[in-house]
Amino acid sequence: MSVIYEARYILLDGMLVTIKITILSAIVVYFMAFIAGLAAISRFRVVRVMALLYTEFFRGVSLLVQLFWLFFVLPFLGINLQPLVTAIIGFGLCLGAYGAEIVRGAILAVPRGQIEAAIALNFTRFQRMRKVILPQAIQAMLPPFGNLTIELLKATALVSLITIQDLTFRAHTLTLTTMRTIEVFTVVLVVYFVLAMCISLAFKWLERRAGVGMERGVIR
Amino acid sequence: MPFDWDFAKSILPRLAEASIITVQATVCAFAVAAVLGLMLAIGRRSQYREIRFPIIGFVEVIRSTPLLIQLYFLFFVLPHVGVTLPPFTSGVIGLGLHYSTYTSEVYRAGIESVPKGQWEAALALNYSRYHMFRRVILPQAIPPVIPALGNYLISMFKDTPLLAAITVMELMHTANVIASERFLYVEPMTLVGLIFLGVSVISVFFLRYLERRLAR
Amino acid sequence: MNSIVRFCNVTKTFGKLVVLDSVNLDIAEGEKVAVIGASGSGKSTLLRTLMTLETVNGGEIEVEGEPLWHMRRNDKVVSADEAHLRRMRTKIGMVFQQFNLFPHMTALRNVYDPVMTVLGIGKEKAIERAVELLTMVGLEDKLNAFPAQLSGGQQQRVAIARALAMRPRIMLFDEITSALDPELVGEVLNVIRKLAHEHDLTMIIVTHEMRFAREIADRVVFLDGGRIAEQGEPSQLFENPLNERTRVFLRSVLEAR
Numbered sequence: 159m160s161v162i163y164e165a166r167y168i169l170l171d172g173m174l175v176t177i178k179i180t181i182l183s184a185i186v187v188y189f190m191a192f193i194a195g196l197a198a199i200s201r202f203r204v205v206r207v208m209a210l211l212y213t214e215f216f217r218g219v220s221l222l223v224q225l226f227w228l229f230f231v232l233p234f235l236g237i238n239l240q241p242l243v244t245a246i247i248g249f250g251l252c253l254g255a256y257g258a259e260i261v262r263g264a265i266l267a268v269p270r271g272q273i274e275a276a277i278a279l280n281f282t283r284f285q286r287m288r289k290v291i292l293p294q295a296i297q298a299m300l301p302p303f304g305n306l307t308i309e310l311l312k313a314t315a316l317v318s319l320i321t322i323q324d325l326t327f328r329a330h331t332l333t334l335t336t337m338r339t340i341e342v343f344t345v346v347l348v349v350y351f352v353l354a355m356c357i358s359l360a361f362k363w364l365e366r367r368a369g370v371g372m373e374r375g376v377i378r
Numbered sequence: 379m380p381f382d383w384d385f386a387k388s389i390l391p392r393l394a395e396a397s398i399i400t401v402q403a404t405v406c407a408f409a410v411a412a413v414l415g416l417m418l419a420i421g422r423r424s425q426y427r428e429i430r431f432p433i434i435g436f437v438e439v440i441r442s443t444p445l446l447i448q449l450y451f452l453f454f455v456l457p458h459v460g461v462t463l464p465p466f467t468s469g470v471i472g473l474g475l476h477y478s479t480y481t482s483e484v485y486r487a488g489i490e491s492v493p494k495g496q497w498e499a500a501l502a503l504n505y506s507r508y509h510m511f512r513r514v515i516l517p518q519a520i521p522p523v524i525p526a527l528g529n530y531l532i533s534m535f536k537d538t539p540l541l542a543a544i545t546v547m548e549l550m551h552t553a554n555v556i557a558s559e560r561f562l563y564v565e566p567m568t569l570v571g572l573i574f575l576g577v578s579v580i581s582v583f584f585l586r587y588l589e590r591r592l593a594r
Numbered sequence: 595m596n597s598i599v600r601f602c603n604v605t606k607t608f609g610k611l612v613v614l615d616s617v618n619l620d621i622a623e624g625e626k627v628a629v630i631g632a633s634g635s636g637k638s639t640l641l642r643t644l645m646t647l648e649t650v651n652g653g654e655i656e657v658e659g660e661p662l663w664h665m666r667r668n669d670k671v672v673s674a675d676e677a678h679l680r681r682m683r684t685k686i687g688m689v690f691q692q693f694n695l696f697p698h699m700t701a702l703r704n705v706y707d708p709v710m711t712v713l714g715i716g717k718e719k720a721i722e723r724a725v726e727l728l729t730m731v732g733l734e735d736k737l738n739a740f741p742a743q744l745s746g747g748q749q750q751r752v753a754i755a756r757a758l759a760m761r762p763r764i765m766l767f768d769e770i771t772s773a774l775d776p777e778l779v780g781e782v783l784n785v786i787r788k789l790a791h792e793h794d795l796t797m798i799i800v801t802h803e804m805r806f807a808r809e810i811a812d813r814v815v816f817l818d819g820g821r822i823a824e825q826g827e828p829s830q831l832f833e834n835p836l837n838e839r840t841r842v843f844l845r846s847v848l849e850a851r
Contacts, residue, residue: 217578218575218579219536219571221536222537223539223550223574226539226550226554226567311444312442312445313444316444326446329447330450333450333454339455340455340458347443347451350442350443350444350447351438351442354442495692495693495694496694498647499690499695499696499753502645502647502687502688503757504680504760509711513707518697
């Protein structure tokens with residue numbers, strides 16, 4: 159285990175890279191999720207179809223295949239991006255498609271009566287969305303988004319295969335140099351697990367905050 | 379986009395061969411995930427804490443950590459304790475093990491949706507625990523969750539490229555090798571992407587059909 | 595008296611709530627006992643502790659002289675293990691308020707599967723027994739129907755056949771007509787009536803059907819707040835209840851009709 163201790167800065171560096179990629183990608187994922195999710199329920203057929211194509215396409219192709227494609231093929235098309243940017247775009251587009259389904263599902267789950275009440279009160283479309291639908295939908299979205307964010311964390315391990323020096327990359331090279339595979343991989347597993355638990359706790363906290371004053375069916 | 383159709387056509391046979399490996403890996407891993415997941419789901423309901431807790435711990439850890447690390451674990455760590463498995467086997471076990479944690483949640487939901495009265499009637503009729511599950515509970519728990527299992531089958535198919543990291547010559551890896559031979563990446567990568575997309579779209583349609591038939 | 599079932603100081607609590615409060619009740623072999631009482635008085639729980647669906651927190655239940663929830667091991671008395679419970683369970687059968695038929699099996703299979711699987715009787719003989727019992731409850735033409743295709747009354751009759759097929763010595767009926775539409779209650783009560791008159795079965799019937807209880811019971815037990823407030827012959831209890839609470843209960847039930 160002393161090997162791990164000596165290599166702790168290497169692993170720490172890798173962990174920070176992993177965290178950085180996760181956070182930056184998450185921003186793109188949530189952004190794409192809302193855009194595509196809202197587009198999927200637009201009243202304009204064209205917009206809905208575009209959203210559908212986006213989600214079906216990016217959920218259909220394997221994430222790793224997408225990453226590799228972006229990483230290897232884009233240069234041939236004259237687009238030269240840093241690996242980090244490639245990864246963030248790849249995660250954002252692919253997982254954003256999954257996020258779009260979450261957003262769409264949550265919005266559709268808001269009871270029809272709410273929308274009708276809002277119409278009767280003469281809210282504009284925009285006000286309806288902002289003040290009535292979204293606040294209720296957000297509550298339903300949080301648990302699946304929590305899961306999706308953990309999926310994102312796990313997916314970042316793939317960037318080790320496109321030369322980004324994240325935690326997995328460092329772990330792999332460390333085992334090659336020190337041959338202490340058991341300790342290295344065990345420690346790395348624990349680190350990922352702890353990070354996943356942090357995300358889980360963060361979302362549970364958000365869920366509690368969002369649920370204030372909106373307990374369904376609980377009469378105090 | 380500069381796409382060399384002739385080159386693309388020429389590499390299709392090799393890609394097709396590699397696809398077979400991909401499909402084999404998916405099917406075998408799914409078999410592992412389907413069976414192991416059920417065992418985990420039933421084990422979670424055991425009255426013995428010694429069985430329940432390790433299972434819950436195992437499921438949480440595997441579910442929350444990257445599949446890639448788990449594959450590395452199987453492929454690189456096991457030889458150190460004397461167990462050397464060929465890449466394909468390691469990959470199938472790793473993929474199957476990882477997804478068994480997901481399928482176990484699916485089975486768990488199915489089992490919990492069986493009304494309490496069924497358990498009570500079976501108990502009153504003195505069914506043994508084994509027969510209770512086999513003849514009363516599982517026949518009611520499993521059919522509704524088959525679509526969810528099917529979704530995970532598709533997800534596993536899309537995760538097979540990870541097996542390339544432990545040298546399994548599946549589709550993605552083969553494309554990579556082809557591409558690096560002549561440094562022509564566009565065609566192989568795009569073809570692989572299209573193949574995955576095609577299989578995925580077809581399976582989604584098939585799954586929706588299956589869902590509708592089961593809902594009868 | 596040789597009781598076939600004996601409740602000795604049976605106490606059952608759910609958290610802070612005391613549902614059965616030191617209940618003592620002796621039931622003779624072949625006796626038909628009706629248990630009545632308000633909601634929450636513990637009637638169902640009494641049955642369920644006997645059927646091993648609920649544990650007891652105090653006291654013991656004896657079935658054919660043997661303790662249900664305790665057993666002897668190496669000269670010490672310990673809590674019963676699963677094997678002991680299973681052995682005792684073979685003597686008792688139960689019919690539920692919600693029927694609890696297995697939806698994925700036909701009526702016939704609902705009845706013969708437990709016989710085949712639990713009693714180990716060969717499939718042919720098991721089916722024979724099932725047909726016999728389903729005919730007895732008047733469903734010989736519905737053998738291959740699934741529960742979803744049967745009315746509530748028919749489903750409950752299948753449930754009765756299913757419980758009887760296991761040849762228990764003691765049959766428990768937990769408000770078996772309470773979930774039925776009024777016009778379907780009669781057909782089920784007829785089956786019970788037939789059972790009571792033609793068989794030596796020990797029957798414990800929790801019910802709200804007062805007229806029916808009066809008709810077929812040898813003894814009526816009135817449970818109130820987890821205790822037996824009064825018990826006696828139907829004619830005595832219904833016409834001249836000794837206990838004030840019994841009187842209040844009977845009046846409220848009869849007024850509600």
